[in-house]
Structure formats: structure tokens, C-alpha cells
Amino acid sequence: MAGSKLIRGGMIVTSTDLYAGEIMIKDGRIEAIGKRLEAGEAEVVDASGCYVFPGGIDPHTHLDMPFGGTVTADNFESGTRAAAYGGTTTIIDFCLTSKGQSLEEALRIWQAKAEGQAVIDYGFHLMIASLGDEVLQELPRMIEEEGITSLKVFMAYKNVFQADDGTLYRTLVEAKRLGALVMVHAENGDVIDQLIREALAAGHTDPIYHALTRPSAIEGEATGRAALLTGLADSQLYVVHVTCAEAVQRIAEARSQGLSVWGETCPQYLVLDQSSLEQPDFEGAKYVWSPPLREQWHQEALWDGLRSGQLQTIGSDHCSFNFKGQKELGRGDFSKIPNGGPSIEDRFTILYSEGVAKGRISLNQFVDLVSTRSAKLFGLFPRKGTIAVGSDADLVIFDPSVTRELSAATHHMNVDYNPYEGMVVMGQPISVLSRGEFVIRDLTFVGRTGAGQFLKRSRFSGGEAVMEPEKRQTSARANT
Incomplete structure (x- = not known):
């Protein structure tokens, strides 16, 4: 006690x-x-x-996750330890499923990864790969008994994670009925797949082509499509890792129409830009994640979205792969670079330093973005996300x-680089x-x-x- x-x-x-x-x-x-x-x-x-x-709540992490023939460098022990150093006391990680796999089996796998390892509290989002009869029968128990009240649908990663629009729509309908929040990775996976094929056929293999084959317009298109389906289903939608002006606009339009749509962005999209992928000697691979970094002008649209309330949360999308031995799997073929980067430790301070200290957002907005709104959206408030009598003492x-410099030499993430290397924060x-x-x-x-x-x-x-x-x-x- x-x-x-x-x-x-x-x-x-x-x-x-x-x-x-x-x-x-x-x-x-x-x-x-x-x-x-x-x-x-x-x-x-x-x-x-x-x-x-209040302790930070990171609504978007990927710990001990298999991807692209390898597994993330941070497991639940190292990842949550780094999160705690960064001011985060609760994470919600993504439990991946595959077509034909029961939700029960997927959940038990993820519970085994976290139990006895995590140093801070944690929950799970549950990925929906398909929505057959077995999954439909399992959903009520997952939500009511297991307390997993958010469902993730990928609109990208064709032939890996991507679900079709019918699955997304049916998930929205079931979520409305059962009381769950649907989350989407909003990119047009079919178009991306074609653009990647064309780029490789033309001999374009460098990391920058990861960004060039995933243009912001198709993130905007997918965001708008997901919002439209949400309206048809009279349901609720949370768009993860928003990166660009087009997606912010689609979310704002949906909200102006009275739709229950929320948006999350990440620190990397607020302070880094597409030019990072152009670094020589394959160094650009360190910045390969999806959706990709955008041209710098998109950053102001994201900050505007945070200030105006069209974007409501900050997730890290922490998905760490070492540069040596993991990112290097994509040398000579950008499509084989494991997608993801480390941000779980720096999420909290970057938003304070770039947001509050530079006058872009208020202290109260900062707390709402890094903690309170996630607690409300994901069924943790008022136990988490605030400082109130009866709440957990997080x-x-x-x-x-304090003024300090972010660096791989001093961070606590189990990864050999820091994407914010040399950045001075308050x-x-x-x-x-x-x-x-x-x-x-x-x-x-x-x-x-x-x-x-x-x-x-x-x-x-x-x-x-x-x-x-x-x-x-x-x-x-x-x-x-």
C-alpha cells in the first residue's frame, strides 16, 4: 500500500x-x-x-510489437520506464490481431507482454482486422468484461493490417451499439501500394520516397471518408496521428456538422519535417514512420488545430526500431524500412516547451492535451487525467x-538514436x-x-x- x-x-x-x-x-x-x-x-x-x-496519458504506443520482420526495440519494461521519465503515468498500447485470429487470443498475447513488466499503468486498444461472426460474438465481452472500449481499424498497410471500408463501417455500427470508440489510421492504403510499386519500378529506393509515396492528400481523403462513414453509422471516431492540413480540415468539417469526431497529433509532426528523410548515408531512415513527416508548413495547421480544439490529444505513436540492424533492413528498398520512431519519453516536454513556453497554447490546454482529454475519451476519467479528491495520485x-538538450546519450528509451537529437527544450x-x-x-x-x-x-x-x-x-x- x-x-x-x-x-x-x-x-x-x-x-x-x-x-x-x-x-x-x-x-x-x-x-x-x-x-x-x-x-x-x-x-x-x-x-x-x-x-x-496530472500524470500524462499517452493514448498511442506500440511496445513489444512485431513489424516488418522484426520487433520493436522497447518492450513494456523499457518503454514504460522511459515514459515515466518523461512524465507519463498511463499508456494505452495497441493489441494487434490478424484475420482469423480470435480477439481473446490476441488479447492474451498482449497481456502476457505487459504483465509483470510495465512500471506504470496501462490499457489496450483492440485492432479489428475483420468482422466475422466470431469477432462479433466476442466484442461485447471484450468491452463489458475486459474493459477494452476502443477499437482500431487500419485504412493503410495493404495486405498487412488494412481493413476494407465495409469492415470499418460495421465496426462503427457495433461500436455505437456497444459503447466503444473507433480509432482509424487514415491513409488510402490502396493508392499508397500503387505509388510504392511505381517508385520502386523507377529505381527510387531512398528513404525520402517513403514520404513521397504517401502524400498528404490521401491522408486527407481517408480522413474524410472515415468521417463520412461515421456519420452514416451515427457513431464516434478518433483519428490517430494527424499530420497535415488536409486531415485537420476534414476533421473540422465533420465536427462543424455535429459529428462525433476527434483528432490526435504527435510531437514529431509538430517539430520535424519531411527534409529529415533526405539526410545522407541512409540516415533519413531514422525518420521513416507512417503517416510520414510533411513539409514544414503543415506544422502551423496542426498547432492551429490544437489551439482551436479541432485536435484534442497528443500521442507519441512510440514504435522504436534501432537504426543499426533494424532500420537498415530497408537499405536499397525504402518500403522495407520498419515504420516507427521513439517519442514516448519526449512527448510531454516537447509539447510544454514548444507549446506553453513559446506561447502557442496555455498551461490548461497543455494538461488537457497530454492527459485529461485522453482520460475522458478512453474511459479513465476522473480516476486518471486530473488532480481531484478521489482520483489516483498520478x-x-x-x-x-530547466533548459536541456534531447539526445540518445541521455534518454532512457532502448533505442540507438533520438529523432530530436540536439533539440533544446524548456x-x-x-x-x-x-x-x-x-x-x-x-x-x-x-x-x-x-x-x-x-x-x-x-x-x-x-x-x-x-x-x-x-x-x-x-x-x-x-x-x-
């Missing part, structure tokens, strides 16, 4: 509030919030000069005055608590492998989950 702690001296920040206060933690939860609280036997933790944020003590998580226990304390890992718990999540409720009246009143009193 977590020991009692009193965090004092910091500025408490939620998606709606900013105030000086103290937080009493008992039995892994927040017991009281106020000023001049009695410490009693509680350990006093000094957060002077720091912000105290907290980040964050020093905004701010750093100093200490991180998961359910009242330190995972990171004064920049040092003090957590325990296997301490992370699997989270059964509640059904989708519109993305605007609210506290129960009694809890809301208690929290309001505590904040005065």
Missing part, C-alpha cells in the same frame, strides 16, 4: 485550474487538496518552484526553469508518482518492474466525462 505523502510548495495545474495548493495522498489516491494541510505522519514532498501536473512535479519532469508511489524521484528511477496495473476502462460516453456530483462538490471545496 502506498505511503501517505503531502506535496506542498508547487503550483497545481489541471485542464481548468491553476492555483497554489497542497495535495495529501493516502492509499494511492488524492485524499485532500487545500492550503496549510496537516502533515501528520505523511512524508512531506517539496515542490517549490515547480508545477504539479502526479508529475515539473520544473519549468522544462523537465523532476519526480513522477504513480498511484502515490514514486516511479521517478529527483530524476532517478525508483519504481518497480511489474508495478503497473492493467486498466479496465468504462464505455465511451461522449468524450466529456464528468465527475459524480458528490466527488465534484468535494473537489470544489478542497480547491477553495
Whole structure:
């Protein structure tokens, strides 16, 4: 059982509030919030000069995942440890399935990967590869009993993950009926497959052609198509890793029509651009992920989307492959480069540094983007995603005055490069608590492998989950 702690001296920040206060933690939860609280036997933790944020929720990770003839460099132990160093206390990973495989079998495989390994709490999204009778029969139990209330459909990776539009539509219909949120990787996989064939036939094999064969227009097209099907099904849609102006526009149009559509972007698309893939000596392969990096002008469209609320969350899409021995599988053929990059550790700070510190978003927007909105959309609020009486004591003590340089030499991800190498950022998580226990304390890992718990999540409720009246009143009193 977590020991009692009193965090004092910091500025408490939620998606709606900013105030000086103290937080009493008992039995892994927040017991009281106020000023001049009695410490009693509680350990006093000094957060002077720091912000105290809710623990980050990363809604998009790929740990211990097979892809392209290899397996990601980070498993659930190394990946969640790095996440904790970066201020994230909850991840939701993608449980992959294949056609003909039962959902039960796929889930047990992913549970075996995570159980006894994760150092922070975790949940799963469940991939839908096909929707035959067996899968239809399994879905209610997955949602109601297993608490997996989000379903992923790929519109890309033809002959690997891609599902047809009929499967997407039927998944949307079932999700509406059962209370789940449908997630899509929105690219036109059929067109991409043809463009790749044409590029290779013409002798174009360098990493830059990964981007050139996946133009932004077909991400926009797929996003619009998914939104249209969502409207037909009267369902709900979450578009992962939005990269471009066209996709932001399609999401904004759908929302203006009253459709339940949300969008996620990732730090790499906010700060890196397509020119990274042009680096010589195959170095561009480090930046091969899907959808690809775009021309730099798309970044402002993404920031505009975050500011205006057309994009609601930040995921890392962490899918790490070493440059040596893994990315190199695609030398001479860009289509064989394992898709993915490492961002789980830097997601939180990059958004603070590039967003808050540079005046693009407010502190409250930052918290909503890195934590609160994901908790609401994915059935974790108010247990996670906020600082309130009764919520889990998942907290980040964050020093905004620190200036540091991101580098593979100092990161904790199990991968031999950092895509943000040399980038100077403002701010750093100093200490991180998961359910009242330190995972990171004064920049040092003090957590325990296997301490992370699997989270059964509640059904989708519109993305605007609210506290129960009694809890809301208690929290309001505590904040005065």
C-alpha cells in the first residue's frame, strides 16, 4: 500500500485550474487538496518552484510489437520506464490481431507482454482486422468484461493490417451499439501500394520516397471518408496521428456538422519535417514512420488545430526500431524500412516547451492535451487525467526553469538514436508518482518492474466525462 505523502510548495495545474495548493495522498489516491494541510505522519514532498501536473496519458504506443520482420526495440519494461521519465503515468498500447485470429487470443498475447513488466499503468486498444461472426460474438465481452472500449481499424498497410471500408463501417455500427470508440489510421492504403510499386519500378529506393509515396492528400481523403462513414453509422471516431492540413480540415468539417469526431497529433509532426528523410548515408531512415513527416508548413495547421480544439490529444505513436540492424533492413528498398520512431519519453516536454513556453497554447490546454482529454475519451476519467479528491495520485512535479538538450546519450528509451537529437527544450519532469508511489524521484528511477496495473476502462460516453456530483462538490471545496 502506498505511503501517505503531502506535496506542498508547487503550483497545481489541471485542464481548468491553476492555483497554489497542497495535495495529501493516502492509499494511492488524492485524499485532500487545500492550503496549510496537516502533515501528520505523511512524508512531506517539496515542490517549490515547480508545477504539479496530472500524470500524462499517452493514448498511442506500440511496445513489444512485431513489424516488418522484426520487433520493436522497447518492450513494456523499457518503454514504460522511459515514459515515466518523461512524465507519463498511463499508456494505452495497441493489441494487434490478424484475420482469423480470435480477439481473446490476441488479447492474451498482449497481456502476457505487459504483465509483470510495465512500471506504470496501462490499457489496450483492440485492432479489428475483420468482422466475422466470431469477432462479433466476442466484442461485447471484450468491452463489458475486459474493459477494452476502443477499437482500431487500419485504412493503410495493404495486405498487412488494412481493413476494407465495409469492415470499418460495421465496426462503427457495433461500436455505437456497444459503447466503444473507433480509432482509424487514415491513409488510402490502396493508392499508397500503387505509388510504392511505381517508385520502386523507377529505381527510387531512398528513404525520402517513403514520404513521397504517401502524400498528404490521401491522408486527407481517408480522413474524410472515415468521417463520412461515421456519420452514416451515427457513431464516434478518433483519428490517430494527424499530420497535415488536409486531415485537420476534414476533421473540422465533420465536427462543424455535429459529428462525433476527434483528432490526435504527435510531437514529431509538430517539430520535424519531411527534409529529415533526405539526410545522407541512409540516415533519413531514422525518420521513416507512417503517416510520414510533411513539409514544414503543415506544422502551423496542426498547432492551429490544437489551439482551436479541432485536435484534442497528443500521442507519441512510440514504435522504436534501432537504426543499426533494424532500420537498415530497408537499405536499397525504402518500403522495407520498419515504420516507427521513439517519442514516448519526449512527448510531454516537447509539447510544454514548444507549446506553453513559446506561447502557442496555455498551461490548461497543455494538461488537457497530454492527459485529461485522453482520460475522458478512453474511459479513465476522473480516476486518471486530473488532480481531484478521489482520483489516483498520478502526479508529475515539473520544473519549468530547466533548459536541456534531447539526445540518445541521455534518454532512457532502448533505442540507438533520438529523432530530436540536439533539440533544446524548456522544462523537465523532476519526480513522477504513480498511484502515490514514486516511479521517478529527483530524476532517478525508483519504481518497480511489474508495478503497473492493467486498466479496465468504462464505455465511451461522449468524450466529456464528468465527475459524480458528490466527488465534484468535494473537489470544489478542497480547491477553495
